[in-house]
Amino acid sequence: MMLYRKLGQTGERVSILGFGCMRLPVFNEKPEMIDQEKAAQLLHYAIDSGINYIDTAYPYHKGRSESFLGDALKDGYREMVYIATKLPSWDIKSREDMDIYLEEQLRKLNTDHIDFYLVHSLNSDYWKNLTELGLFDFLDSAIDDGRIKYAGFSFHDDNETFREIVDAYSWSLCQIQYNIVDEYYQAGKDGLFYAADKGLGIVIMEPMRGGCLAEMVPGDIRKVWDSCDVQRSPAQWCLEYLWDYKEVDVVLSGMSNIKQLEMNLKAAENGYSGLLTTEERNIISKVGDMYRTKLAVDCGGCRYCLPCPVGVNIPLNFKYLNNASIFNNIEMTRKNYINHLGNERKASKCTGCGQCESRCPQHIPIIKTLQKVVDVLEK
Numbered sequence: 001m002m003l004y005r006k007l008g009q010t011g012e013r014v015s016i017l018g019f020g021c022m023r024l025p026v027f028n029e030k031p032e033m034i035d036q037e038k039a040a041q042l043l044h045y046a047i048d049s050g051i052n053y054i055d056t057a058y059p060y061h062k063g064r065s066e067s068f069l070g071d072a073l074k075d076g077y078r079e080m081v082y083i084a085t086k087l088p089s090w091d092i093k094s095r096e097d098m099d100i101y102l103e104e105q106l107r108k109l110n111t112d113h114i115d116f117y118l119v120h121s122l123n124s125d126y127w128k129n130l131t132e133l134g135l136f137d138f139l140d141s142a143i144d145d146g147r148i149k150y151a152g153f154s155f156h157d158d159n160e161t162f163r164e165i166v167d168a169y170s171w172s173l174c175q176i177q178y179n180i181v182d183e184y185y186q187a188g189k190d191g192l193f194y195a196a197d198k199g200l201g202i203v204i205m206e207p208m209r210g211g212c213l214a215e216m217v218p219g220d221i222r223k224v225w226d227s228c229d230v231q232r233s234p235a236q237w238c239l240e241y242l243w244d245y246k247e248v249d250v251v252l253s254g255m256s257n258i259k260q261l262e263m264n265l266k267a268a269e270n271g272y273s274g275l276l277t278t279e280e281r282n283i284i285s286k287v288g289d290m291y292r293t294k295l296a297v298d299c300g301g302c303r304y305c306l307p308c309p310v311g312v313n314i315p316l317n318f319k320y321l322n323n324a325s326i327f328n329n330i331e332m333t334r335k336n337y338i339n340h341l342g343n344e345r346k347a348s349k350c351t352g353c354g355q356c357e358s359r360c361p362q363h364i365p366i367i368k369t370l371q372k373v374v375d376v377l378e379k
Protein backbone atom coordinates (compact mmCIF):
# COMPACT_ATOMS: atom_id res chain seq x y z
CA MET A 1 0.00 0.00 0.00
CA MET A 2 1.27 3.46 -0.87
CA LEU A 3 2.31 5.74 1.96
CA TYR A 4 1.71 9.48 1.94
CA ARG A 5 3.29 12.49 3.64
CA LYS A 6 2.18 16.08 4.03
CA LEU A 7 4.18 18.23 1.61
CA GLY A 8 5.79 20.87 3.81
CA GLN A 9 3.25 23.40 5.00
CA THR A 10 0.95 22.99 2.00
CA GLY A 11 -1.11 20.34 3.80
CA GLU A 12 -1.33 18.37 0.53
CA ARG A 13 -1.01 14.62 0.96
CA VAL A 14 1.54 13.37 -1.54
CA SER A 15 2.75 9.85 -2.26
CA ILE A 16 6.27 9.21 -0.98
CA LEU A 17 7.17 7.90 -4.43
CA GLY A 18 6.81 10.37 -7.29
CA PHE A 19 6.68 9.49 -10.98
CA GLY A 20 9.32 11.36 -13.00
CA CYS A 21 8.38 11.74 -16.68
CA MET A 22 11.88 12.13 -18.11
CA ARG A 23 12.76 8.51 -18.85
CA LEU A 24 9.53 7.24 -20.38
CA PRO A 25 9.66 4.29 -22.79
CA VAL A 26 10.69 5.48 -26.26
CA PHE A 27 11.21 4.09 -29.77
CA ASN A 28 14.75 3.67 -31.18
CA GLU A 29 16.33 5.19 -28.06
CA LYS A 30 15.12 8.60 -29.27
CA PRO A 31 13.87 10.71 -26.32
CA GLU A 32 11.49 12.64 -28.58
CA MET A 33 9.78 9.44 -29.75
CA ILE A 34 7.76 8.45 -26.67
CA ASP A 35 6.08 5.07 -26.96
CA GLN A 36 2.71 6.57 -26.04
CA GLU A 37 0.93 3.29 -25.44
CA LYS A 38 3.58 1.75 -23.21
CA ALA A 39 4.23 5.01 -21.39
CA ALA A 40 0.52 5.53 -20.69
CA GLN A 41 0.18 1.97 -19.39
CA LEU A 42 3.12 2.55 -17.06
CA LEU A 43 1.73 5.85 -15.82
CA HIS A 44 -1.76 4.46 -15.25
CA TYR A 45 -0.33 1.49 -13.37
CA ALA A 46 1.61 3.92 -11.18
CA ILE A 47 -1.46 6.06 -10.46
CA ASP A 48 -3.68 3.02 -9.86
CA SER A 49 -1.04 1.89 -7.34
CA GLY A 50 -1.38 5.12 -5.37
CA ILE A 51 1.29 7.41 -6.87
CA ASN A 52 -0.20 10.91 -6.97
CA TYR A 53 2.86 13.12 -7.59
CA ILE A 54 3.68 13.33 -11.30
CA ASP A 55 6.76 15.32 -12.22
CA THR A 56 7.54 16.69 -15.64
CA ALA A 57 9.28 19.74 -17.13
CA TYR A 58 9.26 21.79 -20.31
CA PRO A 59 12.39 20.21 -21.89
CA TYR A 60 11.86 16.55 -20.90
CA HIS A 61 11.75 14.25 -23.91
CA LYS A 62 12.69 17.23 -26.07
CA GLY A 63 9.46 19.03 -25.24
CA ARG A 64 7.14 16.01 -25.60
CA SER A 65 6.77 14.93 -21.98
CA GLU A 66 4.16 17.54 -21.06
CA SER A 67 1.97 16.86 -24.08
CA PHE A 68 2.24 13.12 -23.46
CA LEU A 69 0.95 13.73 -19.92
CA GLY A 70 -1.83 15.98 -21.18
CA ASP A 71 -3.14 13.03 -23.24
CA ALA A 72 -2.41 10.28 -20.77
CA LEU A 73 -4.18 11.99 -17.90
CA LYS A 74 -7.55 12.16 -19.70
CA ASP A 75 -10.44 9.96 -18.56
CA GLY A 76 -10.33 10.88 -14.91
CA TYR A 77 -6.61 10.47 -14.19
CA ARG A 78 -5.94 14.21 -14.00
CA GLU A 79 -8.20 14.52 -10.98
CA MET A 80 -6.31 11.73 -9.18
CA VAL A 81 -2.89 13.41 -9.26
CA TYR A 82 -0.83 16.49 -8.57
CA ILE A 83 1.09 17.73 -11.60
CA ALA A 84 4.50 19.30 -11.05
CA THR A 85 6.12 21.05 -13.99
CA LYS A 86 8.78 23.72 -14.36
CA LEU A 87 9.52 27.11 -15.86
CA PRO A 88 12.51 26.76 -18.25
CA SER A 89 14.71 29.31 -16.45
CA TRP A 90 17.41 29.41 -19.13
CA ASP A 91 14.96 30.56 -21.84
CA ILE A 92 13.42 33.48 -19.98
CA LYS A 93 14.32 36.87 -21.48
CA SER A 94 11.45 38.98 -20.15
CA ARG A 95 8.62 39.06 -17.60
CA GLU A 96 6.22 38.35 -20.47
CA ASP A 97 8.10 35.13 -21.37
CA MET A 98 7.12 33.67 -18.01
CA ASP A 99 3.41 33.95 -18.82
CA ILE A 100 3.95 32.73 -22.37
CA TYR A 101 5.63 29.53 -21.17
CA LEU A 102 3.08 28.90 -18.44
CA GLU A 103 0.18 29.31 -20.91
CA GLU A 104 1.87 26.88 -23.32
CA GLN A 105 2.40 24.37 -20.53
CA LEU A 106 -1.22 24.56 -19.38
CA ARG A 107 -2.28 23.94 -22.98
CA LYS A 108 0.08 21.00 -23.45
CA LEU A 109 -0.91 19.49 -20.12
CA ASN A 110 -4.55 19.94 -20.98
CA THR A 111 -5.38 21.46 -17.60
CA ASP A 112 -6.48 24.78 -16.13
CA HIS A 113 -3.94 24.73 -13.32
CA ILE A 114 -0.54 23.34 -12.35
CA ASP A 115 -0.46 22.03 -8.79
CA PHE A 116 3.26 22.52 -8.18
CA TYR A 117 5.05 24.97 -10.47
CA LEU A 118 8.80 24.94 -10.02
CA VAL A 119 11.38 27.34 -11.35
CA HIS A 120 13.66 24.87 -13.10
CA SER A 121 17.27 24.19 -12.26
CA LEU A 122 18.03 27.38 -10.35
CA ASN A 123 21.62 28.50 -10.02
CA SER A 124 23.03 31.93 -9.17
CA ASP A 125 22.98 33.14 -12.80
CA TYR A 126 19.40 32.14 -13.59
CA TRP A 127 18.34 33.39 -10.18
CA LYS A 128 19.78 36.84 -10.73
CA ASN A 129 18.28 37.12 -14.19
CA LEU A 130 14.83 35.88 -13.18
CA THR A 131 14.51 38.02 -10.08
CA GLU A 132 15.52 41.11 -12.06
CA LEU A 133 12.89 40.26 -14.67
CA GLY A 134 10.10 40.03 -12.08
CA LEU A 135 9.89 36.37 -11.08
CA PHE A 136 8.14 37.08 -7.77
CA ASP A 137 5.49 39.22 -9.42
CA PHE A 138 4.89 36.43 -11.94
CA LEU A 139 4.56 33.72 -9.28
CA ASP A 140 2.30 35.90 -7.09
CA SER A 141 -0.03 36.71 -9.96
CA ALA A 142 -0.15 33.11 -11.26
CA ILE A 143 -1.07 31.92 -7.76
CA ASP A 144 -3.65 34.71 -7.37
CA ASP A 145 -5.44 33.89 -10.61
CA GLY A 146 -5.29 30.13 -9.98
CA ARG A 147 -3.03 29.07 -12.86
CA ILE A 148 -0.66 27.60 -10.31
CA LYS A 149 -1.43 26.37 -6.86
CA TYR A 150 1.99 26.28 -5.22
CA ALA A 151 5.37 27.69 -6.24
CA GLY A 152 8.72 26.00 -5.81
CA PHE A 153 12.09 25.58 -7.43
CA SER A 154 14.53 22.88 -8.41
CA PHE A 155 18.16 23.50 -7.77
CA HIS A 156 21.74 22.94 -9.00
CA ASP A 157 24.30 25.17 -7.34
CA ASP A 158 26.10 25.47 -4.03
CA ASN A 159 24.72 25.46 -0.50
CA GLU A 160 25.09 29.21 0.03
CA THR A 161 23.04 30.01 -3.06
CA PHE A 162 20.46 27.48 -1.95
CA ARG A 163 19.97 29.18 1.40
CA GLU A 164 19.72 32.58 -0.29
CA ILE A 165 16.98 31.34 -2.62
CA VAL A 166 15.06 29.59 0.17
CA ASP A 167 15.01 32.86 2.15
CA ALA A 168 14.02 35.10 -0.74
CA TYR A 169 10.42 34.05 -1.41
CA SER A 170 7.50 32.27 0.23
CA TRP A 171 8.16 28.98 -1.56
CA SER A 172 5.97 25.97 -0.87
CA LEU A 173 8.47 23.35 -2.00
CA CYS A 174 11.90 22.69 -3.44
CA GLN A 175 13.40 19.85 -5.43
CA ILE A 176 17.01 18.88 -4.76
CA GLN A 177 19.50 16.23 -5.84
CA TYR A 178 20.19 14.00 -2.87
CA ASN A 179 21.29 10.40 -2.38
CA ILE A 180 23.73 8.30 -0.36
CA VAL A 181 26.71 9.82 -2.20
CA ASP A 182 25.64 13.47 -2.46
CA GLU A 183 25.30 14.46 1.21
CA TYR A 184 27.79 17.28 0.69
CA TYR A 185 27.03 18.08 -2.95
CA GLN A 186 24.99 21.16 -4.01
CA ALA A 187 22.24 21.85 -1.40
CA GLY A 188 23.39 18.77 0.51
CA LYS A 189 22.17 17.53 3.86
CA ASP A 190 22.51 20.99 5.38
CA GLY A 191 20.29 22.47 2.66
CA LEU A 192 17.72 19.72 3.09
CA PHE A 193 17.36 20.46 6.81
CA TYR A 194 17.44 24.21 6.24
CA ALA A 195 14.57 24.19 3.74
CA ALA A 196 12.50 21.69 5.73
CA ASP A 197 12.93 23.81 8.82
CA LYS A 198 11.53 26.79 6.94
CA GLY A 199 8.43 24.75 6.09
CA LEU A 200 9.19 23.92 2.47
CA GLY A 201 8.11 20.55 1.11
CA ILE A 202 11.13 18.49 0.07
CA VAL A 203 11.16 16.62 -3.21
CA ILE A 204 14.23 14.53 -3.96
CA MET A 205 15.58 13.92 -7.45
CA GLU A 206 18.39 11.59 -8.52
CA PRO A 207 17.88 9.15 -5.61
CA MET A 208 20.12 6.71 -7.48
CA ARG A 209 22.30 9.14 -9.43
CA GLY A 210 20.54 8.44 -12.72
CA GLY A 211 20.15 4.74 -11.90
CA CYS A 212 23.91 4.19 -11.42
CA LEU A 213 23.69 3.44 -7.68
CA ALA A 214 21.21 0.66 -8.41
CA GLU A 215 22.66 -0.83 -11.56
CA MET A 216 26.45 -0.59 -11.39
CA VAL A 217 27.45 -1.57 -7.92
CA PRO A 218 31.23 -2.13 -7.54
CA GLY A 219 32.24 -5.47 -5.94
CA ASP A 220 33.62 -4.01 -2.70
CA ILE A 221 30.43 -2.05 -2.12
CA ARG A 222 28.22 -5.03 -2.89
CA LYS A 223 30.09 -6.93 -0.19
CA VAL A 224 29.24 -4.25 2.37
CA TRP A 225 25.56 -4.27 1.36
CA ASP A 226 25.53 -8.07 1.60
CA SER A 227 27.05 -8.01 5.08
CA CYS A 228 23.91 -6.49 6.58
CA ASP A 229 21.44 -8.72 8.48
CA VAL A 230 18.42 -7.52 6.50
CA GLN A 231 19.04 -8.07 2.80
CA ARG A 232 17.95 -5.30 0.45
CA SER A 233 18.69 -4.52 -3.18
CA PRO A 234 20.96 -1.48 -3.70
CA ALA A 235 17.94 0.41 -5.10
CA GLN A 236 15.99 -0.37 -1.96
CA TRP A 237 18.86 0.85 0.23
CA CYS A 238 18.93 4.13 -1.71
CA LEU A 239 15.19 4.70 -1.37
CA GLU A 240 14.94 3.68 2.26
CA TYR A 241 17.89 5.94 3.07
CA LEU A 242 15.78 8.88 1.84
CA TRP A 243 12.44 7.89 3.35
CA ASP A 244 14.18 7.40 6.68
CA TYR A 245 14.40 11.23 6.86
CA LYS A 246 11.22 12.72 8.25
CA GLU A 247 12.09 15.90 6.31
CA VAL A 248 11.81 14.16 2.91
CA ASP A 249 8.31 14.19 1.42
CA VAL A 250 8.58 12.80 -2.11
CA VAL A 251 11.30 10.77 -3.81
CA LEU A 252 11.16 11.02 -7.59
CA SER A 253 12.10 8.14 -9.80
CA GLY A 254 12.19 8.38 -13.59
CA MET A 255 10.76 4.97 -14.36
CA SER A 256 10.98 3.37 -17.78
CA ASN A 257 9.35 -0.02 -17.31
CA ILE A 258 6.96 -2.01 -15.17
CA LYS A 259 9.77 -3.94 -13.49
CA GLN A 260 11.36 -0.75 -12.11
CA LEU A 261 7.96 0.57 -11.10
CA GLU A 262 7.04 -2.62 -9.24
CA MET A 263 10.39 -2.68 -7.48
CA ASN A 264 9.95 0.92 -6.34
CA LEU A 265 6.36 0.32 -5.27
CA LYS A 266 7.46 -2.63 -3.18
CA ALA A 267 10.19 -0.56 -1.53
CA ALA A 268 7.69 2.25 -0.85
CA GLU A 269 5.53 -0.06 1.25
CA ASN A 270 8.21 0.18 3.90
CA GLY A 271 9.00 3.89 3.45
CA TYR A 272 8.35 5.15 6.96
CA SER A 273 10.48 7.90 8.47
CA GLY A 274 12.86 6.48 11.07
CA LEU A 275 12.69 3.05 9.47
CA LEU A 276 16.45 2.37 9.63
CA THR A 277 18.38 1.09 12.62
CA THR A 278 21.61 2.76 13.76
CA GLU A 279 23.55 -0.18 12.35
CA GLU A 280 21.87 0.24 8.97
CA ARG A 281 22.56 3.97 8.96
CA ASN A 282 26.21 3.22 9.71
CA ILE A 283 26.41 0.82 6.79
CA ILE A 284 24.95 3.42 4.44
CA SER A 285 27.37 6.01 5.69
CA LYS A 286 30.26 3.60 5.09
CA VAL A 287 29.06 2.94 1.55
CA GLY A 288 28.68 6.70 0.95
CA ASP A 289 32.30 7.20 2.05
CA MET A 290 33.46 4.37 -0.20
CA TYR A 291 31.71 5.90 -3.18
CA ARG A 292 33.14 9.33 -2.38
CA THR A 293 36.72 7.98 -2.28
CA LYS A 294 36.15 6.67 -5.80
CA LEU A 295 35.43 10.17 -7.14
CA ALA A 296 37.84 11.14 -9.91
CA VAL A 297 37.48 14.84 -9.18
CA ASP A 298 36.39 16.61 -6.03
CA CYS A 299 33.95 18.98 -7.71
CA GLY A 300 31.11 20.17 -5.51
CA GLY A 301 29.06 21.54 -8.41
CA CYS A 302 29.23 25.12 -7.10
CA ARG A 303 29.60 26.62 -10.62
CA TYR A 304 31.98 29.39 -9.53
CA CYS A 305 34.15 28.40 -12.50
CA LEU A 306 31.39 29.45 -14.91
CA PRO A 307 30.70 31.04 -17.28
CA CYS A 308 33.24 29.60 -19.66
CA PRO A 309 33.63 31.86 -22.72
CA VAL A 310 33.13 28.93 -25.11
CA GLY A 311 30.27 27.38 -23.15
CA VAL A 312 31.89 24.30 -21.56
CA ASN A 313 29.68 23.12 -18.69
CA ILE A 314 32.56 22.25 -16.37
CA PRO A 315 30.64 20.78 -13.40
CA LEU A 316 28.44 18.65 -15.64
CA ASN A 317 31.53 17.28 -17.37
CA PHE A 318 32.99 16.41 -13.99
CA LYS A 319 29.79 14.78 -12.84
CA TYR A 320 30.03 12.32 -15.73
CA LEU A 321 33.73 11.75 -15.16
CA ASN A 322 32.87 10.85 -11.57
CA ASN A 323 30.08 8.57 -12.67
CA ALA A 324 32.52 6.78 -15.00
CA SER A 325 35.03 6.49 -12.19
CA ILE A 326 32.82 5.37 -9.32
CA PHE A 327 30.59 3.05 -11.24
CA ASN A 328 33.22 1.63 -13.54
CA ASN A 329 30.82 1.53 -16.44
CA ILE A 330 32.28 3.63 -19.20
CA GLU A 331 29.85 2.58 -21.92
CA MET A 332 26.64 3.67 -20.22
CA THR A 333 28.24 6.82 -18.85
CA ARG A 334 29.57 7.70 -22.31
CA LYS A 335 26.09 7.35 -23.76
CA ASN A 336 24.53 9.51 -21.03
CA TYR A 337 27.31 12.05 -21.40
CA ILE A 338 26.78 12.46 -25.12
CA ASN A 339 22.99 12.67 -24.72
CA HIS A 340 23.07 15.17 -21.88
CA LEU A 341 25.88 17.52 -22.87
CA GLY A 342 25.42 17.66 -26.63
CA ASN A 343 28.14 19.25 -28.72
CA GLU A 344 28.25 22.70 -27.23
CA ARG A 345 28.95 22.01 -23.58
CA LYS A 346 31.37 19.08 -23.80
CA ALA A 347 34.96 18.99 -22.60
CA SER A 348 36.65 18.98 -26.00
CA LYS A 349 35.36 22.52 -26.63
CA CYS A 350 37.82 23.83 -24.02
CA THR A 351 40.43 26.11 -25.55
CA GLY A 352 42.66 26.12 -22.46
CA CYS A 353 42.22 29.88 -21.84
CA GLY A 354 42.53 29.28 -18.07
CA GLN A 355 39.86 31.79 -16.93
CA CYS A 356 38.03 29.17 -14.87
CA GLU A 357 40.88 27.76 -12.80
CA SER A 358 41.49 30.70 -10.47
CA ARG A 359 37.75 30.81 -9.65
CA CYS A 360 37.56 27.22 -8.37
CA PRO A 361 37.50 27.06 -4.55
CA GLN A 362 38.64 23.42 -4.70
CA HIS A 363 41.72 24.40 -6.79
CA ILE A 364 40.89 21.74 -9.35
CA PRO A 365 43.24 21.70 -12.35
CA ILE A 366 40.24 22.17 -14.61
CA ILE A 367 41.99 22.13 -17.99
CA LYS A 368 43.85 18.92 -17.22
CA THR A 369 40.76 17.28 -15.78
CA LEU A 370 38.66 18.25 -18.80
CA GLN A 371 41.29 16.55 -20.94
CA LYS A 372 40.70 13.44 -18.85
CA VAL A 373 36.98 13.75 -19.62
CA VAL A 374 37.84 13.83 -23.32
CA ASP A 375 40.06 10.77 -22.98
CA VAL A 376 37.54 8.76 -20.98
CA LEU A 377 34.22 9.84 -22.45
CA GLU A 378 34.78 11.29 -25.88
CA LYS A 379 37.23 8.85 -27.44
Ligand code: SF4
Pocket residue numbers: 307308309310311312314349350351352353354355356357366367370
Ligand atom coordinates in the same frame (compact mmCIF):
# COMPACT_ATOMS: atom_id res chain seq x y z
S1 SF4 B 1 40.02 26.88 -19.69
FE1 SF4 B 1 38.54 25.80 -20.93
S2 SF4 B 1 36.84 25.41 -19.56
FE2 SF4 B 1 38.10 26.95 -18.57
S3 SF4 B 1 37.13 28.89 -19.17
FE3 SF4 B 1 38.76 28.46 -20.66
S4 SF4 B 1 37.77 27.35 -22.33
FE4 SF4 B 1 36.38 27.33 -20.57
Ligand code: SF4
Pocket residue numbers: 298299300301302303304305306314315318359360361362363364366
Ligand atom coordinates in the same frame (compact mmCIF):
# COMPACT_ATOMS: atom_id res chain seq x y z
S1 SF4 C 1 35.12 22.87 -10.97
FE1 SF4 C 1 35.44 23.98 -9.07
S2 SF4 C 1 34.36 25.92 -9.36
FE2 SF4 C 1 33.65 24.54 -10.94
S3 SF4 C 1 31.81 23.62 -10.09
FE3 SF4 C 1 33.49 22.24 -9.60
S4 SF4 C 1 34.19 22.86 -7.57
FE4 SF4 C 1 32.93 24.52 -8.35
